[in-house]
Amino acid sequence: MNIGEAVKERIFELCSERDISVNKLSSMSGVTQSTVNNIVSGRNRSATISTIKKLCDGLGTTFEDFFYSELFRDLDNKKSPSLRTDFSA
Numbered sequence: 216m217n218i219g220e221a222v223k224e225r226i227f228e229l230c231s232e233r234d235i236s237v238n239k240l241s242s243m244s245g246v247t248q249s250t251v252n253n254i255v256s257g258r259n260r261s262a263t264i265s266t267i268k269k270l271c272d273g274l275g276t277t278f279e280d281f282f283y284s285e286l287f288r289d290l291d292n293k294k295s296p297s298l299r300t301d302f303s304a
Contacts, residue, residue, distance in 0.1 A: 220260075223255050225281060238251075242273075254266075
């Protein structure tokens with residue numbers, strides 16, 4: 216699974232927990248219906264941080280809680296750019 220797929224699945228999970236549709240999430244978050252539909256259909260596999268933050272606000276959850284899921288623990292790093300964490304020269 217890559218990060219785009221994990222984001223899509225997490226949106227479905229959170230909508231299901233709250234018993235709301237993806238279209239209702241769009242209204243609640245202020246993110247256009249086409250953007251949300253593109254994310255959950257897989258057409259947009261790289262949602263921006265600001266879009267995810269708006270979705271979190273609409274869902275009444277924090278950014279941290281959104282990503283605190285098993286879905287994000289075993290991502291396929293081959294498909295995602297690596298982040299350099301060693302900042303020593």
